[in-house]
Amino acid sequence: MRLVYSADLHGEAAAYRALLGLASTTRAEAVIVGGDLLPHAIKLDTALAIQQAFIQAELQPLLRAFRAQQPECAVYLLPGNDDWAAAVSNAVALEQEGLAYLIHNQVVQLVAGDAPLWLVGYACVPLTPFSIKDYERRDAETLPPFDFSMAYTSHSGTIEPAIAARFAALPSIADDMAALAQRSDPARTIYVCHTPPANTPLDQMPRGRHVGSQALRAFIEQHTPFLTLHGHIHEAPEQSGQYAIRLGTTWCINPGHRAGRLQAVTLDTDDIIGTLEHTVFGRPSV
Numbered sequence: 153m154r155l156v157y158s159a160d161l162h163g164e165a166a167a168y169r170a171l172l173g174l175a176s177t178t179r180a181e182a183v184i185v186g187g188d189l190l191p192h193a194i195k196l197d198t199a200l201a202i203q204q205a206f207i208q209a210e211l212q213p214l215l216r217a218f219r220a221q222q223p224e225c226a227v228y229l230l231p232g233n234d235d236w237a238a239a240v241s242n243a244v245a246l247e248q249e250g251l252a253y254l255i256h257n258q259v260v261q262l263v264a265g266d267a268p269l270w271l272v273g274y275a276c277v278p279l280t281p282f283s284i285k286d287y288e289r290r291d292a293e294t295l296p297p298f299d300f301s302m303a304y305t306s307h308s309g310t311i312e313p314a315i316a317a318r319f320a321a322l323p324s325i326a327d328d329m330a331a332l333a334q335r336s337d338p339a340r341t342i343y344v345c346h347t348p349p350a351n352t353p354l355d356q357m358p359r360g361r362h363v364g365s366q367a368l369r370a371f372i373e374q375h376t377p378f379l380t381l382h383g384h385i386h387e388a389p390e391q392s393g394q395y396a397i398r399l400g401t402t403w404c405i406n407p408g409h410r411a412g413r414l415q416a417v418t419l420d421t422d423d424i425i426g427t428l429e430h431t432v433f434g435r436p437s438v
Contacts, residue, residue, distance in 0.1 A: 158411035158416035159383025163191030166310030187232025203239030215251035237286035238306035326367035338375035353392030
């Protein structure tokens with residue numbers, strides 16, 4: 153199955169156009185966007201309106217035009233920690249129109265038959281210093297120290313303060329991934345997780361800092377998924393020099409992001425490493 157994957161497009165209409173154009177020229181069978189779909193919006197009185205307007209005024213028309221040209225190519229969208237859940241809920245209109253499918257905590261069968269293939273999405277990242285907490289979770293059993301005085305959530309439909317005790321009571325990343333592992337065969341599943349695995353080239357920041365998920369790394373090492381796709385740490389491929397790595401037998405990919413250019417990968421699931429190519433960095437070093 154031919155896939156095109158990118159992440160962290162942050163409401164850049166030009167990047168979406170380039171991604172869909174790449175899908176057309178490569179005759180992709182699926183397009184996947186792995187988190188941070190919508191424009192950056194943290195001013196509380198306008199944040200939801202900005203992100204909702206992008207869906208209606210920019211993304212929906214782009215996807216309508218793409219569907220008219222490429223009716224057999226499915227589009228799968230995963231939110232990320234920079235997206236407000238109340239805005240993402242407006243993307244249900246894209247599903248209702250058959251333009252795209254939201255995959256957070258969803259299991260989709262991509263291929264049936266003797267060699268089935270599933271797609272699973274998971275949007276949440278470990279706790280960050282940023283205000284939006286809709287798609288953040290504990291990475292470990294206990295909640296690390298954090299000042300929730302400037303933290304907000306929108307799961308109720310409006311933006312309201314995030315309460316530390318409520319946040320701590322939510323399932324952890326480890327809990328959520330364990331539950332998802334029960335819903336398909338990990339060895340035949342592509343996991344699209346906005347967070348990258350911890351302490352790898354895919355979560356490397358400047359000065360050698362690593363901010364990925366320890367729980368996700370443990371999950372990959374235990375369950376050896378078919379393939380994992382990530383985002384969140386925009387600069388990781390440039391900092392580490394790698395956008396694709398192997399954890400055990402699993403290939404893990406973070407294409408990274410830089411405003412003003414498309415960073416995406418193309419691949420065929422029948423031969424991942426033999427067909428994998430990055431729009432900026434080319435073929436992986438293996």
